[in-house]
Amino acid sequence: MGVQVQKVGTKSFAGQKPGTSGLRKRVPEFQQEHYTENFVQAVLDGGLGSKKKGSTLVVGGDGRFLCKEAVNAIIQISAANGLSRLVVGQDGFLSTPAVSSLIRNLKVDGGIILTASHNPGGPKGDFGIKFNCDNGGPAPDHITDAIYKITTEISSYSICRDVVVDTGVIGHYEFDIEGSGKFVVDVIDSVEDYVELMKSIFDFPAIREYIKSGSGGSELRVLIDSMHGATGPYVSTIFNDLLGCNGSDLLRTVPKPDFGGCHPDPNLTYAKDLVDRLKVGEVDMGAAFDGDGDRNMILGKNAFFVCPSDSLAVIANHIQCIPYFKNRNVVGFARSMPTAAAVDLVAKKKGLQAYETPTGWKYFGNLMDDGRIALCGEESFGTGSIHIREKDGIWALLAWLQILSVQKKSVETIVREHWAEYGRNVFTRYDYENVESGGANLLMTFLEASVNASKGKELSANGVTYKVALTDNFEYTDPVDGSIAKKQGLRVIFEDGSRLVFRLSGTGSAGATIRLYVDSYVSPDDKTKLNASAQDLLRPLVLIALDLCKMEQFTGRKAPTVIT
Ligand code: G6P
Ligand code: ZN
Secondary structure (H helix, E strand, O other): OOEOOEEEEOOOOOOOOOEEOEEEEEHHHHOOOOHHHHHHHHHHHHHHHHHOOOOEEEEEEOOOOOHHHHHHHHHHHHHHOOOOEEEEEEEEEOOHHHHHHHHHHHOOOEEEEEOOOOOOOOOOOEEEEEEEOOOOOEOOHHHHHHHHHHHHHOOEEEEOOOOOOOOOOOEEEEEEEOOOEEEEEEEEOOOHHHHHHHHHHOOHHHHHHHHHHOEOOEOOOEEEEOOOOOOHHHHHHHHHHHOOOOHHHEEOOOOOOOHHHOOOOOOOOOOHHHHHHHHOOOOOEEEEEOOOOOEEEEEEHHHOEEOHHHHHHHHHHOHHHOHHHHOOOOOEEEEEOOOOOHHHHHHHHHOOEEEEEOOOHHHHHHHHHOOOOOEEEEOOOEEEEOOOOOOOHHHHHHHHHHHHHHHOOOHHHHHHHHHHHHOEEEEEEEEEEEEOHHHHHHHHHHHHHHHHHOOOOEEEEOOEEEEEEEEEEOOEEOOOOOOEEOOOOEEEEEOOOOEEEEEEOOOOOOOEEEEEEEEEEEOOOOHHHHOOOHHHHHHHHHHHHHHHHOHHHHHOOOOOOEEO
């Protein structure tokens, strides 16, 4: 007789709607009885549909608090639902890019990622569950909608409490399940597959050589901050063992359930320690990655900040430096709408297509699967390519190092030369985190009307005037399957091409985060502006935006939480 399947009665929980990137809530919310089980059941039913019985999934997470418990629940619920196999990272640990790579390499039916990405972790922090499809990418809207619908109607879930796997030990575990037969759990090395993928994309010997002597004949020092997130073990293997970086230059590489108390988001505010160390000027380059390893921040010597919109454009411009692309037909690039359009200018010059999608990596999936783009990126520190279907922090750093190894120039020189050639799409983002939801929603409602009313008007601040050419709430029609995503951000576009974009974040777990994005183009001929500070250049537009949305009145906030 096989292991018994137990059917457990439950009631639905409100609010299990996946956001920009899966379901994210505070840990105590997930700890409520049946809460996680309900959602996992809905993920299996909504994510796999009629393929559920007999299917295989990859499972892993960024090591944050609750990951192990959630992995066990997924194992037991999958067993009871007739799945045939799970491939689980050792200790339930896998970075988000590693999960995407495994799904593709093993050609399985999808994966479940346990992470709240860049949100803090620990018992009072955030947790999250995300479903990825068989292409390795985050589930598109019609699937997350199906999952959500199931969570609102659920009355029971199935579980095999006697299926117990020690995920700490690599191995092959088999169970005989009542009614469905064999169920397998393969616990695998968390790092190996991803490292092999990176070795197949980049010229590691060339990068190693450059690190050894690329800084005027002496070692190129790269300071890498894993922020106690998922990249640590991958960073140690790749940058220390294989590429010869100093072990002491690899920071916070031990994953911790609470990220050591830090906010694992690689930006100028939360990765400030790295920025400060770079400012001393002894190190040639810096990089930081987020909790689950898909975001990246790149810094040059003296903490020269590479704006993510520029990072994408620079990699696109030098794509032929990366061996993986040498024998591939590169036909286009994509960026999310709030991302500044620097990459569009590269596409134009090279005669390639440029796509503009809503915020969320899932919107790049169809473009990649359909062979329309080779690279894509977002202002939110996301950069990636068709090697997987998630953004990829370590890949982005390796791409930069490969470019440096060919160009033999510093990060700053490469960026400044880029501006001198294409002009500069100056960008800034203001985040107002943890705003009271009522106020944030009111602000957006009021703002939609003011945005519409501003069409054709002149708006001024600090003695500078901009004329509004176009306003809308961004809508996207997917060119591959024709699906439509509405209300993806309020836009004010001025006659000179400068833009204001307002949207509510879809990745928070409590309260609301209002994002204000501002960008403006500086032509290569305008030598003074080309190298001025982004904050100075964009100040009048920021003031116009803050006045238009009445930020302080609605939120009580005088200043943003984070400025990028
Ligand atoms: C995650 C997603 C990205 C998205 C970012 C910000 O990292 O994978 O695709 O750009 O969150 O989303 P948000 O809705 O918080 O602005
Ligand atoms: Zn992330």
